[in-house]
Amino acid sequence: MVESWMVIGGVTFVVALGSGFIKLRDTLWAKSLDRPKWLFFEPAIPLIWTVVFACGAWSATIIWEQDPQSLKTWALMGLYLLLEIVTVAYIPATLRFRSLTVGTILGGIGVILGVLLALATWPISGRAALLLLPYIIWSPIGTYTTREMMDLNPDAA
Numbered sequence: 001m002v003e004s005w006m007v008i009g010g011v012t013f014v015v016a017l018g019s020g021f022i023k024l025r026d027t028l029w030a031k032s033l034d035r036p037k038w039l040f041f042e043p044a045i046p047l048i049w050t051v052v053f054a055c056g057a058w059s060a061t062i063i064w065e066q067d068p069q070s071l072k073t074w075a076l077m078g079l080y081l082l083l084e085i086v087t088v089a090y091i092p093a094t095l096r097f098r099s100l101t102v103g104t105i106l107g108g109i110g111v112i113l114g115v116l117l118a119l120a121t122w123p124i125s126g127r128a129a130l131l132l133l134p135y136i137i138w139s140p141i142g143t144y145t146t147r148e149m150m151d152l153n154p155d156a157a
Helices: 004-020 024-031 042-066 071-097 100-121 126-130 133-152
Strands: none
Touching: 004 042, 004 071, 024 071, 042 071, 042 126, 042 133, 071 100, 071 133, 100 126, 100 133
């Protein structure tokens, strides 16, 4: 039997693969950008996002199992999916458009969606809402970093 966590984890994984839709020339552009001096943790960012996505999938699984297949649950699953799509779109969209503004806007949308999702899940499961805290903490850091990079790279804004 296929368990809910398998489906949710699989969807999370497949959507996360979307961040791989980048071209070498776009990556070279990103590497040429100046970064804030305090961004010493950049090598850990892929691991951080892996933890954030795993917590989000766990949160979604808890919500699904509270009231499977209800309209409210499906709506929340749609919100989880939208949040992940916006988050995953950050890198390819920023690189494709060569615009840190695009990244900052997507990051800001993600922050708002993450907070709204946590507020919507809190009455159903405090644990599911708390599992969104890594996203709520990390996403503004990434968005702020991108905004700071705009000041350091005005031509890339």
